[in-house]
Amino acid sequence: MARYEQQRNFLKSNFLEFKHIKTDKAKGLPKPPAIKSYDPLSIIIDLPRIREDIVKKQSIYECIKGRRSTRLYSKESLTLSELSYLLWATQGITGTNKGGLMLRTVPCSGATHTFETYLLITRVEGIQQGVYRYLPVEHQLLFMHELNEMNNKIDAITLDQPFVPNFAKRAAVVFAWSTTPYRSEWKYDISAHKKILIDVGHVCQNLYLASESVDAGACAIGIYDQKLIDEVLGLDGVEEYVLYLGAVGKKQK
Numbered sequence: 001m002a003r004y005e006q007q008r009n010f011l012k013s014n015f016l017e018f019k020h021i022k023t024d025k026a027k028g029l030p031k032p033p034a035i036k037s038y039d040p041l042s043i044i045i046d047l048p049r050i051r052e053d054i055v056k057k058q059s060i061y062e063c064i065k066g067r068r069s070t071r072l073y074s075k076e077s078l079t080l081s082e083l084s085y086l087l088w089a090t091q092g093i094t095g096t097n098k099g100g101l102m103l104r105t106v107p108c109s110g111a112t113h114t115f116e117t118y119l120l121i122t123r124v125e126g127i128q129q130g131v132y133r134y135l136p137v138e139h140q141l142l143f144m145h146e147l148n149e150m151n152n153k154i155d156a157i158t159l160d161q162p163f164v165p166n167f168a169k170r171a172a173v174v175f176a177w178s179t180t181p182y183r184s185e186w187k188y189d190i191s192a193h194k195k196i197l198i199d200v201g202h203v204c205q206n207l208y209l210a211s212e213s214v215d216a217g218a219c220a221i222g223i224y225d226q227k228l229i230d231e232v233l234g235l236d237g238v239e240e241y242v243l244y245l246g247a248v249g250k251k252q253k
């Protein structure tokens, strides 16, 4: 049990302890940017406006009931409208609170939203294969770079998968959510990290349910090569690194 102790304690609430800590916010240190910046000269792709009629399965009951981790995909591409909808459903900005903090389609502790969404796109209509970043404020895609031998790279990133070997490389898109922990640490200090882990679960659940609603299937991926995915996305692995992946594709009939 001693071997687990530290990790088990990490899962507990340390809110009472936290109350006595002077956070960077309380110290008056500058608030980190809420969103990662980008070079405006990059190749930017407009995403279609979200229209409610993208949804094929309207009933939330049916989406929840029908949701399964889907690891077998057809060769069909996702449309750009479907991808746009999945991005919106997972990280789209839907308002601001009284304090001026951005609110999104997913809940997040203290509206700290520490995540960035990267995409390894294999099959989306009208989109070149490669690595992209979602720009939630603009609702646009930023093209980052091509990826040589994309399928093999995705395979290497997702290691030895226990249920369906090599399934991720057959997905239309692999989502990769990174975290920039300081966005939460600034406000929550040592209680940030547990919150970040809980927050990302909400994001992936929306990917599952939104995929289900457009006749696609998603599968969460916690088994991945940390160093390799961070390298592919150009992340430093300290201030920003990948936390979770999710594969999506049209379901096999």
Ligand SMILES: Cc1cc2nc3c(=O)[nH]c(=O)nc-3n(C[C@H](O)[C@H](O)[C@H](O)COP(=O)(O)O)c2cc1C
Residues within 6 Å of the ligand: 067, 068, 069, 070, 071, 161, 162, 163, 164, 219, 220, 221, 222, 223, 224
């Ligand atoms: C945090 C987390 C990590 C997961 N990682 C993987 C993974 O790496 N590979 C995989 O095939 N499934 C993965 N899954 C999917 C689970 O295996 C799946 O949710 C579970 O078997 C229950 O099946 P269901 O989602 O169809 O209900 C993951 C799910 C979660 C929530």
